[in-house]
Amino acid sequence: MEYKITERGAEIKLNDVFNLKNTFDCGQCFRWTENNDGSYSGIVKGKYVRVLSDNCNIIIEGTNEEDFHNIWKSYFDLDNDYNEIRKEISELCPKLVCALESMDGIRILAQEPWEALCSFIISQNNNIPRIKGIVTRLCEGFGEKGENGYSFPSAERIAQCSTEELAPLRAGFRAAYISDAARKISERKIVLEDMYTMPMDECRKKLMEIKGVGPKVAECTLLYGLHRLDAFPVDVWMKKALSTLFSGLRAEELGRYAGVAQQYIFHYSRLNPENVSI
């Protein structure tokens, strides 16, 4: 990865392709919006940027040297070469080559842990447009207002909210889960940042102490919020895809990049729904 910081922002040359649409609209995040020209805008840690991509060349518009190093380099996983990751996955599991080739340029974002946890609690039994709506109302209602939009509200802020205050989110039964998560995080009964290095089984167990967090939400939090690329969210679709499209493939076969593989499997199964049903 090479880069230079200009007046415009960070201009980066990668070894692998960065496909914005596949990355931002694949269901791993809910707060990036596409602009008319195909670029995307979003806010992370209260900082707004616009991202443009031309295959391996990307521009993070509106950032500076400091934020590039402290936020964007890790957020966009720029130090990982996804050609290398795909190569490792395909050597470990040749069955997946069709999936790896089906969707070029996906990256697994390193989102903020609390935002990921909260977002995936909201995602349960829900669809992406409505998840985005709830997350937007959460930010506009309780986040900090900046020049170009709102930040994601802290767990401390949400923990202060009564049931009535959360009602405008129209999150349904998930509102109580959001409250419980916010309380446990703000009281430090659960410390998400510890989970960057904790053994996976401990992380899962700890996360599932939160009401409304089951195996799926726990894995999503670990994969997308703590960048644990070995996490492996399994839902109904994944179960079906593993047993049909990939003839009995097991998660344990996928190694340290299981989470990346999972993203490709999910996409491939969505592209070929007729081959997924049992």
Place this chain on the structure above:
DNA sequence: GCCCAGGTATAAA
């Protein structure tokens, strides 16, 4: 109206 949405808590087999 009816069905479903990358689930989970709860109560029953």
Place this chain on the structure above:
DNA sequence: TTTATACATGGG
């Protein structure tokens, strides 16, 4: 330990 049902809401 496994299997059924309710859960709030809104878009198709």
